[in-house]
Amino acid sequence: MSEIITGLRPRLAQPWPAGAGPFAGQVAIVTGSESGIGRETARALCAAGAAVVLNGRNAERLEHTRQSFADAGLTVVSCVADVTDYASCERLVAAAIQAFGRLDVLITNASISQRAYFADMQPEVFQRVFDSNVYGSVYPLKAALPHLIRTRGSVTFxxxxxxxxxxxxxxxxxxxxxxLSNLAHTLRLELDHTGVHFGVVHIGFTQNDADKRVLDAAGQPVLIAHRPPRWQKTQAGVAAIILRHIRRRRKRTVISVLGKLIVLLHTFFPRLGDWIVLTTTRRLRHFYE
Structure with a gap:
């Protein structure tokens, strides 16, 4: 696919205004930042002093996000790129280097979700969802790694x-x-000598944009499963946690009480955890479907 890069400027010794904040002088790429959690994470990074490269596949929506950031005085460029295509990821990273001369933070947020049981899924739909979540992190990281090593930067899946x-x-x-958890662990071991931080953030139920869709068994976009509003965190609240995770260079952050309960059950009481899931599947099918 062809990439569209907007808001790009020639690289200067200091190509964006100096400012206060924990990320002042740093450059970040946030994949899937045309909307949702990615957009709000990019906004929070900008507010904390970073220059940010926005990314998405929908050129119109991405440009709308970029323009709204620019109108607010935030330092951004944007690049239309499919993160499951390695050549596109190379151009995404090149856009960051061309605009700002360095790269300090990579957040791989872009992915596709689903509402479909395995027995019903077409194989190509399974592959599409899986690839977006795995290669959608592997390819941007592979393209960005040399630059992140130079800055002893941070990677968050x-x-x-x-x-x-x-x-x-x-x-x-x-x-x-x-x-992604095993990938991050392996990379910490392989690349310990580089000083690059590799972390994973496990996000819980979060408020979604009204047009948020996931794939059904045939690969058609459908609404996400129902989640009680009282269980949902705001996108801005999740973004704040992600930034704190990066600042502290944490290995793993689990968001929400439910997430921490899942960790506890999975670690110490796995049979109880499975019983709870099986029971809720029978009694609260709408929770999953």
Whole structure:
């Protein structure tokens, strides 16, 4: 696909205004930042002093986000790129270097979710969801790694609490998100000498944009499963936690009480955890479907 890079300026010795904040002088790429959690994480990074490269596949929506950031005086450029295509990821990273001359933070947020049971899914749909969650993190990181090593930077994979113990109707999504934890652990061991931080954030139920869609068994976009509003965190609240995770260079952050309960059950009481999931699957099917 062809990439569209907007808001780009020639690289200068200091190509963005000096400012206060914990991320002042740093440059970040946030994939999937045209909307949702990615957009609010990018906004929080800008407010904390960073220059940010926005990313998405929808050129019109991405440009709307970029323009709203620019109108607010935030330092951003944007790049339309499919993160499951390695050449696109190379151009995404090149856009950051061309605009700002360095790269300090990579947040791999772009992914596709699902509402479909494994037995009903078409194989190509499973692959599409899985690839978006695994290669959608691997390819941007592979392209960005040399620059992150130079700055002893930070990498954060955005995962989900559903990866901690699995969730019915989410097989490909859960498998892909779970893979990110092992990937991060392996990279910490392989690249310990570089000083690069590798972390994973497991996000819980979060308020979504009104047009948020996931894939059904045939690959068609459908609304996400119902979640009680009282269980949901705001996108801005999740973004604040992600920034705190990066500042503290944490290995893992699990968001929400439910997520921490899942960790506890999965670690110490796995049979009880499975019983709870199986019971709620029978009695609260709408929670999964």
């Amino acid at each position: 955005i995962s989900s609490i559903s990866a901690l113990n699995g969730m019915p109707s989410g097989s490909a999504y859960c498998a892909g998100k779970a893979a």
